[in-house]
Structure formats: structure tokens, C-alpha cells
Amino acid sequence: MSPDKIDIAIVDDHTLFRQGLMSLLTESGRVNIVFDASNGADMIQKIGKHPLPSVILMDITMPVMDGYESTKWVKQNHPDVNVLALSMFEEDKPIIEMLKNGAGGYMLKQSKVADLVNAIAGINEHGFYINELVSGKLLRNIQNKQAEKNDYSDLNANELRFLELCCSDLTYKQIADQMCLSPHTIDNYREALFQKFETKSRTALVISALKNGLIKI
Template sequence: MPALSISIAIVDDHTLFRSGLASLLDEFDEIKVLFEGINGLDLQNKIKNHPDLQLILMDINMPVMDGYAATKWVKENYPNINILALSMLEDEKAIIGMLKAGAGGYMLKESTPIDLLNAIKAITEKGFYVNDLVSGRLLVALKDGDAKPIFSARELTFLQHCSSELTYREIADLMNVSPRTVDNYRESLFAKLNIKSRTGLVVYAIKNNLIKI
């Protein structure tokens, strides 16, 4: 039985790029392009007609309403829709700006089709996508200004269990979830905190009074 396709939208003011990308992604069985938009305002007008939309590929520099404003609006009004920034800009300001607005990942337009497909799959499954552009900068974005990492109740429960001697599989059993779900909790925390080990997570949790010892 084939896997369900991921419903996406492409928002970019360059018609040739947008249409070309839509045609390219339509070649993948895993992707279904619901609609295209030329800017954030166009997106606002079209999104209401597509309740099944799961992910938006969002350009940054667009007239009328740019990617920063459009991303913030989407996350405020449709928080369950994931956003993957897709831009020619490689500077840190653009990356952090989109992450702070609510994007779950950032890719360059020069990326290969298979890399883009993998990013779409990752962000749909986990809510974020980490690559060479984002890794190490996500923490900066979260720590900048008054912004602080936000943890789900399940992530905090997972953190508490991490301070024990339980294996990840045992933690999964205790939380009544699959080992893969526990892996997602771990990877999400690694990405949010720029930490790469279980010990690091526990130390952070203790220092920030997130768990009881």
C-alpha cells in the first residue's frame, strides 16, 4: 500500500522558478502540490481553501508580503502547518529571521531535488529539518532576545526519563510510544538546544530546573 502523499504549497514571486519547482516535485509520488502563491498576501487568500495543507515552501524576498511576515502569520493562524524556507540567501540574518518567524528548516534554492524531498519528509515527520545551514544556528535564534526554547509536555517527560538508567527502548515502553517516537523527541531536543548527547541533555535540564533529581 503506497504511503500517503505530503500536501504542500509553493510561495515564490518568480514564476519560472515556482512553476518549474512545482512540476519537478509533482514527479515524486510522495509529494502533492496543492497550490502556488506569488507572495504572503496571495498565500493568505488561497490557504483557506486547502485545509489539508501540511507544508509550505517559502521564499523570503517577495513584494507586498515577504517570507518573514508570511511565515509568522501562518504559524499564528495555522500552527500545525510546517514551513521550509527556500531561498538564495545564505547569510545568517536571513536564516535566523526565518527560524524566529517559525520556519522549521532552511534550504538554498540550489539544493538538489532529492535533498529537497528529504527535507520535506523530515520536517513533516519531526517538525524541523537540520542541515549545515541551520545546525548550530538554531540555538542562536532561540536564545536571541527574549526568545527561549519551548518544550512539549512529552519532551519534558522524556528529559526526566533520560536522567535515569533506562535505555531508550525502555523509555519508549514507559511512555507507551514507539522507539521511533522517542528518537524524534531526542532529535528535537538536540536541535533546539544544539546538544549532541544524552548526558548533555540531562545537564541542561538540571541547570534549568526542567527535571527533578
């Protein structure tokens, strides 16, 4: 085994996908797969019996113990191990949940193998991986556990309610209906909060609000 190879583990309940991914990643010559597991509980049983991986590729939807719970366990018990979420979902909510529980990056399963290998290398080196799904500023905020909370005491009740509803899968129009406000007013809230939180995406806005204790999921 080359010392330059990155030790990884793959946690995914789909056996054929897991085995195929193992084969493709091994062929890349840049990773060494120390173990694979079908869910979080299986991962916990195996992680103590093998060399500790530097990166774990983590599926989200799994039986027994899903990716959210598994990622949280990894970061609590092995904080130096980086978790790269690998999922079919590209909606805001699963991305937010995985990052909230400690994942350092998020890739789609339909990604090219070369892109996935680069993501593994990136998260191994920096502790996070930046792509179009997750902004760099967002991940730096999530990873920086020592960052001081900003003062957002001037947010009004409607703005806080808007932030809470942004955690859901409601569209902005549905949020407007829920709050009995016009879509134009909701657009104004969104743009004002984007500016205040120095971000340009709904995902980053929610993570910043979570980080500063303004809302809970």
C-alpha cells in the same frame, strides 16, 4: 492521490521557478501540491480555499508580503503547518530571521530536488529539518516553546554588545572596530560565548541569545 504523499504549498514570486519546482516535485511522486502563491498575501487568500498543507515552501524576498511576515502569519494562524524556507541567501541574518519567525528549516534554491524532497519529508515528520545551515540543537531550541530560559545574568556589558552586533552583517573585525577592541579580544568573547551557549556557530549563538531575551533584532 496516494495517502503517503505529503500535502505542500509553494509560495514564491518567481512564476517560472515556482512552476518548474511544482513540476519537479510532482514527478518525485512523494508530494501533493495543494496550491501555489506569488506572495504572502496571495497565500492568505488561497489557504482557506484549499486543503491545509502539511508543509509550506516559503521564499523570503517577495513583494506585498515577504517570507518573514508570511511565516509569522502561518505559525500564528496555523501552528501545525511546517514552514521550510527556500531561498538564495545563505548568510546568517536571513536564516536567523526566518527561524525566529517560525520556520522549521532552511534550504537553498540551488539544492537538488532529491535533497529538497528529503527535507520536506523530514520537516513533515519531525517539525524541523537539520542541515549544514542550521544545527539540530539550534532548531530544537527554537521549536521548544516550553523550554525554560537559562541564567545568563553574569554576561557583562561588552559581551551583550558583542551579541547585539552579531545580529548585523558586520564581520568580526568590523565588530572589533565598532567596539574599539582588538580582534584578539573579540575572538576571546566569541569563543567564551560559544562555550557558554554550547554552540559552534554565529547563527546558533544569536538565536540562543534571542531565545533567552538577551537581545532583540
